[in-house]
Amino acid sequence: MTLFTNIGQLVTVDAKGAPVKTGAHMSELHCIANAAVLADETIQWLGPSAEAPAGDYDVVDCGGGVVMPGFVDSHTHMVFAGSRAGEFARRLAGVPYAQIAAEGGGILHTMRSVRSATAQDLEEVCQGLVTSAMRHGTTTVEIKSGYGLDVDSELALLRAARAVAGRVPVSVHTTFLGAHAVPPEYKQNADDYVDLVVNNMLPRVASEGLAEFCDVFVDAGFFDAQQGERILRAAQHHGMKSKVHADEIALIGASQMAARVGAISCDHLEHTTADGIDALRNAGTVCTLLPGTAYTLRLPYPDARSMIAAGNIVALATDCNPGSCFTENMQTILSLACINMGMSVEEAITAATLHGAAALGIANQCGSIEVGKRADMVVYACKEYADVVYHFGVNHVSNVIIRGRVVA
Ligand code: NIG
Ligand code: FE
Numbered sequence: 479m480t481l482f483t484n485i486g487q488l489v490t491v492d493a494k495g496a497p498v499k500t501g502a503h504m505s506e507l508h509c510i511a512n513a514a515v516l517a518d519e520t521i522q523w524l525g526p527s528a529e530a531p532a533g534d535y536d537v538v539d540c541g542g543g544v545v546m547p548g549f550v551d552s553h554t555h556m557v558f559a560g561s562r563a564g565e566f567a568r569r570l571a572g573v574p575y576a577q578i579a580a581e582g583g584g585i586l587h588t589m590r591s592v593r594s595a596t597a598q599d600l601e602e603v604c605q606g607l608v609t610s611a612m613r614h615g616t617t618t619v620e621i622k623s624g625y626g627l628d629v630d631s632e633l634a635l636l637r638a639a640r641a642v643a644g645r646v647p648v649s650v651h652t653t654f655l656g657a658h659a660v661p662p663e664y665k666q667n668a669d670d671y672v673d674l675v676v677n678n679m680l681p682r683v684a685s686e687g688l689a690e691f692c693d694v695f696v697d698a699g700f701f702d703a704q705q706g707e708r709i710l711r712a713a714q715h716h717g718m719k720s721k722v723h724a725d726e727i728a729l730i731g732a733s734q735m736a737a738r739v740g741a742i743s744c745d746h747l748e749h750t751t752a753d754g755i756d757a758l759r760n761a762g763t764v765c766t767l768l769p770g771t772a773y774t775l776r777l778p779y780p781d782a783r784s785m786i787a788a789g790n791i792v793a794l795a796t797d798c799n800p801g802s803c804f805t806e807n808m809q810t811i812l813s814l815a816c817i818n819m820g821m822s823v824e825e826a827i828t829a830a831t832l833h834g835a836a837a838l839g840i841a842n843q844c845g846s847i848e849v850g851k852r853a854d855m856v857v858y859a860c861k862e863y864a865d866v867v868y869h870f871g872v873n874h875v876s877n878v879i880i881r882g883r884v885v886a
Contacts, residue, residue: 480517480882481514481515481530481536482538482545482855483537483538484539484541485512485514486511486542486861487513487544487545487862487863488513489546489827490508490510490524490846490848491832492508492846493841497836497841498791498832498833498841500790501787504828507827507863510526513527515847519881519882520849520850520853524848538877540877541876543857543859543860544861544865545847545856545857546863546866547617547831547855548855548878548880549615549617549808549834549856550618550832550835550837550838550840551611551616551619551798552620552743552764552835552838553721553766553796553837554607554611554621554796554799555624555655555799556604556608556639556798557623558588558591558800559588559594560591560800561800562583562584565578565584569775575727575801579699584659585624585658586659588625589627589661591625597634604621604638607806608621608650610806611796612880612885612886616808617649617844617854617880618648618834618840618844620651620653621652622652622653622658623635623652623654624656625658627661629682632654633679633683636652637686639652640688647881647883647885649854651690653689653690653691654679654680654683654693656679656709657672657695657700657701657706659695669705680709680716683716684716691720691742691838692709692714692718692721693720693745694706696723696724696731697726698730703732707738711739720736720741721742721743721744721745724736724745724754725746725748726748729754732744733758741761742763743764743765743766744758744763745765745797746766746767748771750781752788755785755790756788758790759788759789764837765785765791766794767795767829768794768797769794769814769819770796770803770811771802772818774802779818779819780819782819783819786821792833793830794833794834795808795830795837809870811830812827812830812866816867823867831846832845832846833845852881856875856877856878857875857876858875858876859874
């Protein structure tokens, strides 16, 4: 048992046992000044230092810093190979992302790198990014496949992510994203590729227990809503929960489809309008916003203010991937969310912690600092939580605590 002392400001994000906090409640962080936390793997007690229970505990001094729940980055593509720096240069010169994709670059560029990579190559990239994410305050991360696009390569990506999960302190959740792009072998017949996903990939992923979630990229130039729905319903039969990449490039009914299948989260939403927002709220689907992608691709930012006003569950994640958003730093994502989507610092913190956990169905286990939850906490060398966003572009993390152990 460890007593974490000398916490200048403890940001609990206390939800009083509820899995989410919507509307104005998103801003309630429930902070305690001069606090302490007693924890083994889970939190046993928290409160003002002066009231800390006496006992023969290990003591960790938090240096008067700010302690927040670890970030739950619920949308990443952290397992891949190769670099897209060359494409980045072309995009800076004005070539659109969709044009590069249509020419066989983009996701297919990374697919070629992945197909010629070894398991060790994939694990190295993945472990490097997960470890770096942790040093920037992430204690739980979701990782998607989607750069293999054939049976063996998709399985290899998920196995690599699972291998890394066994080696890092961060909690890793995996998602099968076979429908990320149509591979060149199926260029003329996307439905045949959907058949392959449903009939060959999904049963293998399920029988090896490689993924908790199934995701689909439903957007112009990728998969249509009908194809996405077919895959997600098949995945549900295998026990996988649904996620959707929706409304990033164009409005083709993706968010409505996500609501219809009861997706646990619907992600991106750069172009989503009122009817999509309403459908997602009514379905209780988490809206996972990825402002790093809008930043990198110079897309319009998702309408976070309308979503929060409508009572949607809004989460924030990195989307860390080699193409549309190459960062594993959630502190940067908070800054983008506040500056470019008009979120308050308090809303952004709730979205990146408790609501990230909700997007993974684990808000009963982590995402806030509450008695009984996992002791996943991050110490920032700051005076107050706002500094993490206000003083941007630097890493404020001084300590990372996962399941009660100091890991970084
Ligand atoms: O979430 N939108 C689809 N997939 C990724 C981008 C993948 C890539 O460009 O490599 C995303 O933005
Ligand atoms: Fe993504």
